Amino acid sequence: MDSEAAPTRETARGLPRVPFPRFRRRLTPERIASLALIVPSTVAVAVFVYGFIGWSALVSVSEWNSITPDYTFAGLRNFKELFQHFRFQADIRNTVVFTLLFVAACLMIGLFLAALLDRGIAGEGVFRSIYLFPMAVSFIVTGVVWRWLLAPRSGVNLLFERSGLGPLKQDWYTDPTVVHITSGSRLGEALHDIGIGWLASPDFGIPLAMTSVVIAATWQMSGFVMILYLAGLRAIPEELTEAARVDGASEFQVLRHIALPLLRPVTLSAMIILGHVSLKIYDLVVAMTQRGPGFATDVPALFMFETTFAGSHFARGAAISIVMLFSVSFLIIPYLIWSLRREARV
């Protein structure tokens, strides 16, 4: 696109400047053809992605909260009301809890499995397929299966009961408990003393029902993280690990001081991929728990869909989707900048 800027940038990178025969290039059929090839997809993306993002943004600041479209400008009122809405407050809490637990669990389990497989065990291919296979299943299927597995009267609980492990039985996703700091406790009072007593409320707690969803999502995605880490581990030059072993480093030390630092880009990529999956999660929750007891497993996407298409609150629904877009952007844009810079360096 920017044929003018391109050579300059390459010069800046210290590459030899290649003279472009600009006018002849512009006239070649190849150039026309390549432009013609790009135009349809560019137009489609411009209309169907960015156009509709723009339209959603427009609706989110409108008065359209019934079935009849009303584009009267409402300012940021929809956003203000949204953040005051008890359901959305629960959604934000749930998304943060889910994202933290899900990403952490996937990274740890993925790294653990990758480290085991990297030992060069027999039948590595079989294990790799077994761990990766859940990824081939859709979140809907995962959700339905885990709903049955974790139903209070069947599945895992039945297994516990039959094998004499009755006390391990859980309420799973039907548990309405939200673990939080109580304002009367010592920690709560201490928080109050330093002026952040508001942290001691269920709005900043961990809904136990959400852990069931985390289990299902981790089951599905940790194999994928394992593959990322396995590729990363395989890319570490053997000389480095050998040298460390010769110097008397234990296997754990090799992992901790050689592999982990070199795997940092892999970890970051995995976090970004898992993070945007969890911020936008919808299908798994719909199939598995819906909104959960007292919105314990509700997520913004579910609220968006229900309030828009069942409740006809179109402006509020658009506001939720804009908030979701921003939350994902905060994750993706720094990553894009970072990876572009890195590419430039290479």
Added chain:
Amino acid sequence: MRSARFWLLFVLSLALLLALAAACKGEEKEGVTPTPGGLTGKLEIFSWWTTGGEAAGLQALYDLYPDKCPGDVEIVNATVAGGAGFNAREVLTTRMLGGDPPGSFQVHMGHELTDTWVTSNNMEPLDTLFTEEGWNDIFPQGVLDIVSYQGKPYSVPVNIHRANVLWYNTKVFEDNSLEPPTTFDEFFAVADALKAAGITPLALGDVEVWTSVHLMETVLLGSLGPDDYNGLWTGETEWSGPQVTAALETFKKVLSYVNSDHSSLSWDQANDLVISGDAAMTVMGDWANADYEAKNFADYGWAPTPGTDGMYDALSDTFGLPKGAPNPDAVTCWLRLVGSKEGQEAFNPLKGSVCARTDCDASLFNPYLQSAISDWKADTIVPSLAHGAAASQGWVTEIVDAATAFVTDKDVGAFQGRLADACVAAEVCS
């Protein structure tokens, strides 16, 4: 050579884009030319009737269609599963706004139809059809009022359901020598006795949240009485007043007698608890009757929910004609069938509801429905909240959300505040 390949790719990608655009435009409209003496083309009927007696009743109507409407019409059964139609409504909204209305769709009579599709000018008025078929004399005046907007009817009611029914396992009640409760005091006494006997007093399955709202509306009706209950939907009864507080306290107490795993069960799974005797009672609309019949369970009894004797908390499934619907002639004939005596007599015994018409043959119905038919004629009729008759969709979803939080946190003050806010947001209260 090379440029030829580029051009080929270009043409291919352009063709793909055009194909996509064409696909987005949707299927070509069927060329419907009503041949003399017969209807042709496709007729799409959109509903949430997917299981048991509901699906059987719908099929009975489809089977009658060729007799009533001679021709060669292919019926497309477009269903979206999910109780009380919450899922179906979401799909319907996207289709209607996208300019792709089905031939006819199932919709609850009352505000669900009027506030959503009639006021937004998406439905054809049916006054000519009602006159032609003589329905103005056959449907009760109360029902005609509810399906009409500015004096014109907009949908044809096929059935009437009752929401305020307390179903109980007669064997469990006999074993514990209990009588079905008629007031809340009696209900709590019975519930305590059942609890002491190790039986769940009240089965609830609110994985789909409308069931807890359904329970709440029967409690509101039982505590407030029909006049003040009706006033809630017109703004005449104060949502923040003391009598609503008392009703919600009662609701809170009722909730303390339900099964602990209610949030993982659907309404029919809650019914299974009554069938197995693990639970003694459940509050559900009279479609539960069809569920018992389908499961060959005979030991059930019924009574109005506590405090609602002489009141009929009604809802009705209706069909209308959307503007721009494909094949309107076939749709109109479908509406004639849905409102006809033979159509309603075929549909309702299977669905487990009573006819919206007043001239159906009562002997076709089972004992429960026969009692409902006589109650329908004698009782005070009030509109159901959870099933779209009482309030607009936007208002109902707000109440449903508030109830979801309340079922867990049991905070009456916060709940009542949110209910009052919801009434203001719906522009009924000021």
